[in-house]
Amino acid sequence: MFTQLDDLVEKFNVISEQISQPEIIADQDKWKKLMKEHSDLRDIVEKYQEYKNTLQSIDEALSMLNENLDDDFKELVKEELAEHKKRVEPLKDEIKLLLLPKDPNDDKDIIVEIRGGAGGDEAALFAADLYRMYTMYAERNRWKTELMSLNENGIGGFKEVVFMIKGQGAYSKLKYESGVHRVQRIPTTESGGRIHTSTVTVAILPEAEEVDVELNMNDVRVDVFRSSGNGGQSVNTTDSAVRVTHVPTGLVVSCQDGKSQLKNKDKALTVLRARLYEMEQEKKNAEQAAEKKSQVGTGDRSERIRTYNFPQGRVTDHRVGLTLHRLDQILNGDIEEIISTLTTVDQTEKLKQVTNG
Template identity: 65%
Template structure:
């Protein structure tokens, strides 16, 4: 590990030197590439430099204890020695995490699909609440959200909603949200006061660029139709809505949120690319047993990952056995404790797998 850290430190210093060269500053593509590499390496290099300082402090403290006869100075040396040892252990763990293989999709934007499952109108109402939860979480992170497609049920619920979240690190935070989300509560339409259980599915897909997916337009069939629902005269009186069918996979995507047929077509293609990319990622994960075991849960949409229990005011994530009694706060977008716990569990699993492999 330390040989690799030394190599990264040398590389970081090389990059810093290159960034000061006029030829690099004038080459914007090269400059951006080096800046990204520098930003990626900076947290590792900073932690490693601090680790080396701690190591030096320990050596200095031990030397002082051997040479110093003054009891007060010896006590100070012992105190610094213990502090440096504790900090060094923390930094070693931190460096192991920083050196874990990065998910190449972590910095990507995401496309989120939420669909009502079992529970009829109650599931659709819950889907709308979960949509608002993610929008609020995006706002807390200063990310942007953009509606792609929505199918409402007429009473404020969503049978299906597809939207994009744009922001640095969106996928790294939200990738653990894919799966079945379950709600337990008394519906407003329930006169007997009985608790009902409803479900929705959430799919989090990294936004796929054209370079990520080879898409043959001959495999795509476009149908246009008149949009329905709210949207104003322009939307409802022109054939602006688009239905995209991907013939090889049978994937069908409908977009009618925009007034422009061209914009709806672009959005449909964006969703299709991300779905195809997700299929490729799933194949890759299935082929790599180690990679699959290192994930928090399987990410399968059929897996029940979380329960929102209204009578008890609690949220339980079943993958890591985490229960929080702050349902209102979570539904208002305060997902930090849940997501940080999932990330920590994922990192711990990956570290364990690396140790077993070595």
């Protein structure tokens, strides 16, 4: 491990010199690539330096204890020594986590697909709640959101909503949200006060660049049609809505949110590319050994991952056994505690696999 760390420090130092060279700065593509590498290495280099400084402080403290010191000063040195020793193992664990292979999608922007499942209108209403939750979480992180397509049910609910979140680390934070979200609450239309259970499916797709997916436009059928809104609202008089069909896989994406046919086509192709990329990723994941998969990071859309119970004001994530009694704040975008818990559990599992492997 330490040989690897020394190599990374050397690489970091070389890149640090390169990014200040005029000829490198002049080549913006190369400079941006090196800056990205520099940024990726900084955390582990700084953590390794902290580890080495701690070991050095231990050596210095041990050396001082061999000298003739007065009792008070000796006690002070012993306290410092104990503190430094306490830091060694946690620092080693932090370094091991930083050395874990990084998910290549972590820095990507994402496409979020939310669909009402079992429960009809109640499921559609909760799909709208989740859309609001994720957009408010994006605001907290200063990320940008862009609506791709929306299918409303006429009473404020969403049968389906697809939107993009653009921002540093969006996929790394939200990748564990894929799966079935279950809601338990009394619908406003329920006169008997009975609790209904409904489900909503969430899919988090990393945005796929053209280099990630080779999309042959000869395989894509593009149809245009007149977009329609609820009760005749927002109905365009031109054929601005676009439906793209990927013939080899049968994947279909429709976009009718914007008034520009060209923009709707671009949005539809962006979603299509992300879905094709996800299919490719799933195929690779299926080829991995079952024990190498994380219970948190499977991203299986059919898996029930979380329950939102309104009568009890609680949210439970079933994968990690986390229950929080602050439903209102969570639906207002305060989901950082859930996300950080899922991330920690996933990293710990991966660390065990590396250690045991």
